[in-house]
Amino acid sequence: MIKPDGVQTRLIPEIINRFEEKHFSLKGMKLMSVERGLAEKHYEDLSGEHVFRRLVDYIVSSGPVVAMIWEGKNVVETVREMIGPTRPSDCEYATIRGEFGIDKIRNVIHGSDSVEIANKEIALWFPEGPVHWDKKINNYWNKFD
Ligand code: IDP
Ligand code: MG
Secondary structure (H helix, E strand, O other), rough: EEHHHHOOOEEEEEEEEHHHHHOOEEEEEEEEOHHHHHHHHHOHOOOOOOOOHHHHHHHHHHOEEEEEEEOOOOOHHHHHHHHHOOHHOOOOOOOHHHHHHOOOOOOOOOOOOOOOHHHHHHHHOOOOOOOOOOOOOOHHOOOOO
């Protein structure tokens, strides 16, 4: 999920490009304002932490986010590596947060921790489900030449 600061600083194409260059496949994407209930559910593991209220306020009131579903080999682990650690100043430069993150709250992007959590987050953010590509498209897309 590209966080509000990532959208505000015009990083949508940069981030999509990085994942497409890794040959991951986009299976869902939407620009959306986040309702408080959704933000609270998304970050419920942090509900006991001091940062929870600030984080939820940030997500619901700082502009839209881009929710995405990406598929590919080791996608969850690789995307976490491409994003970098939570605090941008702890990141290697060549990571998304290392290059573009401002601080711990405004750290550009959320990535799921594990495949299990990714599936839960997909159900939460995309109740309509991912886009299913018809495999035949790969054979037919150029028949209109
Ligand atoms: P992650 O996004 O690197 O997985 P989590 O520990 O899951 O980090 O925390 C979720 C988000 O909550 C972080 O991306 C960050 O924006 C925010 N956050 C976590 N801990 C702090 C903190 O101590 N100060 C400010 N923001 C925090
Ligand atoms: Mg996390």
